[in-house]
Amino acid sequence: MQPGHAVLLVLGGVGAGLTGSMAGLASLASYPALLSVGMAPIAANVTNTVALLANTVGTAAGTQRELEGQGPRLIGLSAVAALGGLAGAWLLLKTPSSTFEWIVPMLIALGATLLLLRDPLRRWAGHHTMSAPMLGGSVFLIGIYGGYFGAAAGVLMLAVLALAAREPLPVTNAVKSVVLGASNLSAATIYAVTAPVNWAAAGVLSVGCLVGSWIGPALVRRIPERPLRVAIAVAAIGLAVSLWWRAAR
Template sequence: MQPGDAVILVLGGVGAGLTGSMAGLASLSSYPALLAVGIPPIAANVTNTVALLANTVGTAAGTQRELAGQGRRLLGLSAVAALGGLAGAGLLLKTPSSTFEWIVPLLIALGAALLLLRDPLRRWAGHHTMSRPVLGGAIFLIGIYGGYFGAAAGVLMLAVLAVAANEPLPVTNAVKSVVLGASNLSAAIIYALVAPVNWPAAGIQAIGCLVGSWIGPSLVRRIPERPLRAAIAVAALGLAVYLWWRAAH
């Protein structure tokens, strides 16, 4: 691997850590970075899943005060998300590479739309309640999506958790990151055993993810997030168009 490739991967990881902890769209930065250094789409996706485990570690380290007293809740939700991640990994391994290249732009565009609609989703959440079975089913489905690709899985998870609990945003955001990390972990174990993970790229990108996700929670507490979310969503739509053009040619 060339030094320039390593720089791209680290920067992509830092961006993933920041956007993941602040906006729930980590793959917007990390997945294109892996493509940019020449890794094929399926291999880039499974490598991305492995690298993003560092996001969970960094976010957990940066949100200890928000996660205080959340142990039982995290354990239950994480177990359900992990089962979903296993199902998502199995689904990905059965998806032909050519099909995956067409699906990814749609998933990224969906992520951008959800990011822009997050405030209406939160307002809707404030007027609804969610039973435990419904919450479990929603977490499982999001876990499947997270294990399969995961762009905007954080946005979906945040919206669901906001429906289920009345608590400050930083707490919900911290819980979201850990629960989604369980989905990534279970999928990453499958990928490590049977999928073409690029381990050098995953290790280098994980360093950037760790840094970005450790810094991100402190920024969530301090900066206005609406302009940031809008900028990320616009960038995601641009990326979706580029990847669609790439798949078509």
């Protein structure tokens, strides 16, 4: 691996760790970084899924105070998400590369839209109750999405958890990261033995992810959340347009 590529991947990992722990859009930084060093979309996606496991480790280490007392909730939701991750990995391995390249921009745009609409969704949720079966089904579907393509899965998970519980955002954010990590872990296990994971790139990217996700929760507690969320959503829409243009060429 060229030194310049390694630096780019570390920076992409730090960005992924920060955006993932703060706004649920880790792959906004890591997936383009992998594409920029010459990886094909499918290979970049499976490598990204493996590398993002470091986000779960870093965020869990940085959110111990938010995760206190959440054990039973985490175990139940993580098990459901892990099953979804297995299904998502299976779908990806059955999806032609050309189809994947067309689907990804739409998924990123969807995640950006939901990130922008999160506050209205949370206000709507104040007048509605999400039942346990509805929550479990939603987490399973997002797990499928996360196993198929990581970008914006955190946004979806954050929105669903925000609808299901009345709690401070940092707590919801911490739970989201661990639950989504279970989906990534199950999908990454499948990819490790059946998909073209670039292990050197995954290792370098994960170093940056670990650093970014460890410091991200501390920033969540201190900086204004809304401007950051809007900026990330706008950047995500730009990425979606860029990837759509690339697929159309």
